Each structure stands twice: as structure tokens, then as C-alpha cells.
Amino acid sequence: MMWNVAAGRRRLLVLATAMVLSPAVFAHGPTRQKVVESVEINAPADKVWALVGDYAGWQKWHPAIEASTADKANEAGSVRRLTIKGGKFLEEEIEAYDAAAMTLKYRIKSGDALPVTNYSSTIKVSSVGAKSLVEWRGAFYRGFPNNNPPPEQSDEAAVAAVTGVYKAGLGQLKAIAEK
Amino acid sequence: MSPPTVAARYSDLPGSATPRILEGLLAALCVLLCAKFALADPLAAPLAGPFAYVTNQGSHDVAVIDLASGTRLATLPVGRAPAGVVAMQRQHRVFVTNPESHDVSVIERGTTPAGDKVVAQLSAGLAPLGIEADEGSGRVYVADMFADRLLVFDAATLERVGEVALGKAPSGIAVDTAHARIYVADRDDNAVAVIDAATLRRLGDIAVGIHPFGIAIDAARGQLYTANVYADSVSVVDLVLGKVVATIGVGKAPYCLLVHPTLPLLYVSNQHSDTVSVIDTKTLRVTATVATGAYPEGLAMHPDGSVFYAVNWMDDTLTEHDAWTGERKRTLPGGSSNRGFGRFVVW
Known part of the structure; x- marks a missing residue:
């Protein structure tokens, strides 16, 4: 649901075209937006990282992901394809994977599931005594590449969509890890 | 011979x-x-001082930070989502680009930061972002990213005195005062535009790496550098030959560049790696890669050349780094989504 931003045919066309084409040729909105969400989980960090650090296994904890495959497992440069419930997709590449620091950095290469461009993200698990803290940060531009965006491609829409993805994911991660 | x-x-x-x-x-x-x-x-x-004038995209203001004590001395409301900044020592003015209100805020410096005030808001096209100034000629250059042009303002009269058509998505600006040239990274053209500062004629373009954003001139070595965001590299342009002579691999999504005023050192902020690369400009090799805060953007030098500052957009902090080693020395509180894209430090 969170990934499913209501939109008309025109927006879908523009967004799909924009995101499937190489981002290198695509302009973006004037300023980058950010979302930072975190959750405390009553489970050891190792247990949480076993879920978060499994790059191709996010469907095990994120409620919006139906299926996932990755071409190089957890290596830097590994590209995963997420199939989102409802049929949309995201292709994401690992920018850095640090198991010792329990930190994963990745970026969206292409996809039509979020009204954003130039999206990059860091998800990090830290130990807080016997519990753990997961922080998920995203940086991205809105879908519309110029001034005066339509509402569904505005900064607010982009922030709302990413916030929804993070909250839903972290909530479910907590529920599963605390079982 | x-x-x-x-x-x-x-x-x-x-x-x-x-x-x-x-x-x-x-x-x-x-x-x-x-x-x-x-x-x-x-x-x-x-x-005290020197002072950092840091653009806070999220709170639509500029923080004036005393770099000696690390404390914020003033907060100046500017336009929407301020990004670029250039502090003009001689003119006692600081110019700030506001991409979302499409204007440039002009800060008149008081005898202390408490006396600083915004004295003008200049209309500046569709999306003013990159900004640079030449204190000798008193000109301020603004890259209008959505209108593909360079706007030229007089720093004293605040009149718009010229305009130059550029390539796609002009971003960073560098001025070679000794040779009266302006260079602008035309980001979506993967090129640098060369402009005659006297006539404001665009003389040509130099092909560089993919998606150049930050740009810096190294007058002592006759070189220009671009940070190629999508190529994770820095292009080295020989200004006499007018072409790329070397490409240096750096961190992920390199964004802004800073040339040391006297030492042969170049600094590169790597946004997706949360690091700064230190490059020896004689050997063109990376000598150190050091941790900053998250999403480092703007870089500026302390006037004494001993340390430089990175503005960390995601973290809302500034980090202070040793000029030689790049080693992080201090972390200073910044502002909401602070950027500091430009020369933001002055006495």
C-alpha cells in the first residue's frame, strides 16, 4: 500500500520513462529531500542484522516486497530486483556493505515503485545493550524534474512515500525480530 | 628541446x-x-572567527558559525531552500542562492555577526544553485540550473549586468581571475563551459566525466577539476590544452571540490561514502580517504590553510579536518539539511 501512490496515467508514463531510462540523462527537482526513521528492537543486533544484512532477503521482513533476487549476494555492486506487491519493481545496487559495522548502503538504479529520482539509502543496525537500534536514512529528489510539480510528484509526495516504506518496514522488522 | x-x-x-x-x-x-x-x-x-556562513536548506536560513569556538552566532532568514553560498571578504557581503524561491539573498556583514543582515533578495531565474564571485571585478556569478544560463550580478550595485547561455543543468562555477575565465560545470552535458569573463562570451566546452557537479580551479598548476557524480571520479583538465589529462577514482557520488590555497592538495566530498578524498595534485593520487559526517557536500578552507570544513547534509553537522592528512578533528553542530555549496568561510 505504501508504495502505491495514487496517480493518473500521465504520471505513471512520465515516472516510468524517467526511472527506466538511465538516471544519468535525467534532470531532477531543485533540492534533495531526506527521510530518517529508526526503531528500537528488543532483540540482539546480530539477529536483526541477519535479516537486514541479507540483501536478497528483504521480502522476509518488508511487507511491501513480494520477491527479491540479487546477482552478487551481499557484495558491493550487487544489483537486486525487488518485485513490489501489486507488480511494480525496483532495481537497487549496493554501494557499500560493511558487516562489521552492520551498515548497508544502496541506491535505486531503476524502477517504478516510488515517485523519486536519485535515491540512495543507508540502513544501519547498532547494539544498545541487549537490544538494537535500526536507523534507515534515505536521500532523494522528487519525481518531477522542474518547478511547479503536480501534487503526486511533489517533494511532499516523495517524502511521504519513502516515509511510508521505512515505517512499514521497520515496524514489521521489529515484529519479526522480537518473535 | x-x-x-x-x-x-x-x-x-x-x-x-x-x-x-x-x-x-x-x-x-x-x-x-x-x-x-x-x-x-x-x-x-x-x-574570534573566521566565520562560516552555512546554508540550511531545511530551515531556510543561513547560520553564521564562529569557527574558533564552534558556536552559532547568528541565524539569518533567507529565501527558500538555500544551497549555494559565496562570502566576499572585500565586499563584506555574502551571497546565497535559493533554488526554491528562485532568488539570491544578499547578506551585508556587520562589524560582528550580530550586525549581519539580509539587505536584498535578487530575482535569479528558475533555479539558482551554483554561485561564485570575483572580488577583483566585484562580480557575482550564478548558475541558473533549470534555465541553462549563467547570471552575472554586480556585488556593489546588485544590478544584473549580464547573462551567458550555457549547456544543460549548469552547476558548479570556478573563476580563474589571472586569466579572466569563468568555468561552469554543465552537469547534464558532461562538460565544462569556458567563458571569457571580460566579454561574457562562451568560448567553448570541455568534455569531462559523467555528471560533473562541483568544480575547482588550481591556478598554480594550470588545472581544473570536476567532481563527476555518476562516474565516482574527478576529471583533471589541463587549462592550456583545454582537455582532460587524467581521471582519478574517488568515493561514491563525489560532489564538491576544494583546492588548498598553497599546498598541492585537492579535497573531494563523496556523498554516498560519507568521506572526503585527499588528492596530491602533483602525483594525482588519492593520499587519504577520511570519514566525514553523512552526505558531505560543501567544502571550505580555514583562511590560515591549516584545516578545512565539510558540511554534512544528512547529519546537520560540520566536520573540521586537518589540511594535510584530512583527519577529522572536530564535529560542529550545523543546521537543518545544511549544504554550504561554495566558499562559505571568511574572516
């Missing part, structure tokens, strides 16, 4: 980096004298 080196060729050209160094020394001396004078007055607080 072997061809002359770039340095030799540059020494034949009029002008050099020397006047700027002298100017810096004079400014430092002046500040020291001023500080001494202020100390003599029991009612006046000693002048």
Missing part, C-alpha cells in the same frame, strides 16, 4: 597566485590587529 611543463607555461602568463596569497596574509594581519585593538577595549568582546 622538451616541451615546457604546465607550470612553466603558466609562469609566462600574466598574473599569478601570489597577489591572492598576499591578500590573504594582509587580511589575516588586519584581523590580528583588529583583535588586538578589540582586546584593548574592556567593553568589547575579542573578535
Whole structure:
């Protein structure tokens, strides 16, 4: 649901075209937006990282992901394809994977599931005594590449969509890890 | 006879980096004298500084931070989502680009930051972002990213005095004062536009790496550098040859660049790696990669050349780094989504 931003045919066309084409040729909105969400989980960090650090296994904890495959497992440069419930997709590449620091950095290469461009993200698990803290940060531009965006491609829409993805994911991660 | 080196060729050209160094020394001396004078007055607080004018995209203001104490001395409301900044020492003015209100805020500096105030809001096209200034000619250059042009303002009269058509998505700007050239990274053209500063004629373009954003001039070595965001590299352009002579791999999504005023060092902020790369500009090798805060953007030098500052957009912090090693020395509180894209430090 969170990934499913209501939109008309025109927006879908523009967004799909924009995101499937190489981002290198695509302009973006004037300023980058950010979302930072975190959750405390009553489970050891190792247990949480076993879920978060499994790059191709996010469907095990994120409620919006139906299926996932990755071409190089957890290596830097590994590209995963997420199939989102409802049929949309995201292709994401690992920018850095640090198991010792329990930190994963990745970026969206292409996809039509979020009204954003130039999206990059860091998800990090830290130990807080016997519990753990997961922080998920995203940086991205809105879908519309110029001034005066339509509402569904505005900064607010982009922030709302990413916030929804993070909250839903972290909530479910907590529920599963605390079982 | 072997061809002359770039340095030799540059020494034949009029002008050099020397006047700027002298100017810096004079400014430092002046500040020291001023500080001494202020100390003599029991009612006046000693002048500290230098000061960082940091653009806070998220709170639509500029923080004036005393870099000696690391404390914020003033907060100046500007336009929407301020990003670019250039502090003009001689003009006692700081210019700030506001991409979302499509204007440039002009800050008039007081005798202390408490006296700083915004004196004008200049209309500046569709999306003003990159900004640079030439203190000698008193001109301010603004890249209008959505209208593919460079806007030229007079720093004293605040009139718009010129305009140059550019390539796609012009971003970072660098000025070579010795040779009266302006260089602008045309980000979506993967090129740098070369402009004659006197006539404001676009002389040509130089192909560089993919998605150049930040750009910096290295007058001493006759080189220009671009941070190629999608190529994770820095292009090195020989200004006499007018083409890329080397490409240096750096961290992920390199964004802004800073050339040390006297040492052969170049600094690169790597947004997706949360690091700064330190490059030896004689060997063109990365000598260190050091941790910053998250999403480092703008870089600026302390006027004494001992440390530089990175503005960390995701973290809302500034980090202070040793000029030689890049090692992080301090972390200073910043502002909401602070950027500091440009020369944001002055005495």
C-alpha cells in the first residue's frame, strides 16, 4: 500500500520513462529531500542484522516486497530486483556493505515503485545493550524534474512515500525480530 | 628541446597566485590587529572567527558559525531552500542562492555577526544553485540550473549586468581571475563551459566525466577539476590544452571540490561514502580517504590553510579536518539539511 501512490496515467508514463531510462540523462527537482526513521528492537543486533544484512532477503521482513533476487549476494555492486506487491519493481545496487559495522548502503538504479529520482539509502543496525537500534536514512529528489510539480510528484509526495516504506518496514522488522 | 611543463607555461602568463596569497596574509594581519585593538577595549568582546556562513536548506536560513569556538552566532532568514553560498571578504557581503524561491539573498556583514543582515533578495531565474564571485571585478556569478544560463550580478550595485547561455543543468562555477575565465560545470552535458569573463562570451566546452557537479580551479598548476557524480571520479583538465589529462577514482557520488590555497592538495566530498578524498595534485593520487559526517557536500578552507570544513547534509553537522592528512578533528553542530555549496568561510 505504501508504495502505491495514487496517480493518473500521465504520471505513471512520465515516472516510468524517467526511472527506466538511465538516471544519468535525467534532470531532477531543485533540492534533495531526506527521510530518517529508526526503531528500537528488543532483540540482539546480530539477529536483526541477519535479516537486514541479507540483501536478497528483504521480502522476509518488508511487507511491501513480494520477491527479491540479487546477482552478487551481499557484495558491493550487487544489483537486486525487488518485485513490489501489486507488480511494480525496483532495481537497487549496493554501494557499500560493511558487516562489521552492520551498515548497508544502496541506491535505486531503476524502477517504478516510488515517485523519486536519485535515491540512495543507508540502513544501519547498532547494539544498545541487549537490544538494537535500526536507523534507515534515505536521500532523494522528487519525481518531477522542474518547478511547479503536480501534487503526486511533489517533494511532499516523495517524502511521504519513502516515509511510508521505512515505517512499514521497520515496524514489521521489529515484529519479526522480537518473535 | 622538451616541451615546457604546465607550470612553466603558466609562469609566462600574466598574473599569478601570489597577489591572492598576499591578500590573504594582509587580511589575516588586519584581523590580528583588529583583535588586538578589540582586546584593548574592556567593553568589547575579542573578535574570534573566521566565520562560516552555512546554508540550511531545511530551515531556510543561513547560520553564521564562529569557527574558533564552534558556536552559532547568528541565524539569518533567507529565501527558500538555500544551497549555494559565496562570502566576499572585500565586499563584506555574502551571497546565497535559493533554488526554491528562485532568488539570491544578499547578506551585508556587520562589524560582528550580530550586525549581519539580509539587505536584498535578487530575482535569479528558475533555479539558482551554483554561485561564485570575483572580488577583483566585484562580480557575482550564478548558475541558473533549470534555465541553462549563467547570471552575472554586480556585488556593489546588485544590478544584473549580464547573462551567458550555457549547456544543460549548469552547476558548479570556478573563476580563474589571472586569466579572466569563468568555468561552469554543465552537469547534464558532461562538460565544462569556458567563458571569457571580460566579454561574457562562451568560448567553448570541455568534455569531462559523467555528471560533473562541483568544480575547482588550481591556478598554480594550470588545472581544473570536476567532481563527476555518476562516474565516482574527478576529471583533471589541463587549462592550456583545454582537455582532460587524467581521471582519478574517488568515493561514491563525489560532489564538491576544494583546492588548498598553497599546498598541492585537492579535497573531494563523496556523498554516498560519507568521506572526503585527499588528492596530491602533483602525483594525482588519492593520499587519504577520511570519514566525514553523512552526505558531505560543501567544502571550505580555514583562511590560515591549516584545516578545512565539510558540511554534512544528512547529519546537520560540520566536520573540521586537518589540511594535510584530512583527519577529522572536530564535529560542529550545523543546521537543518545544511549544504554550504561554495566558499562559505571568511574572516
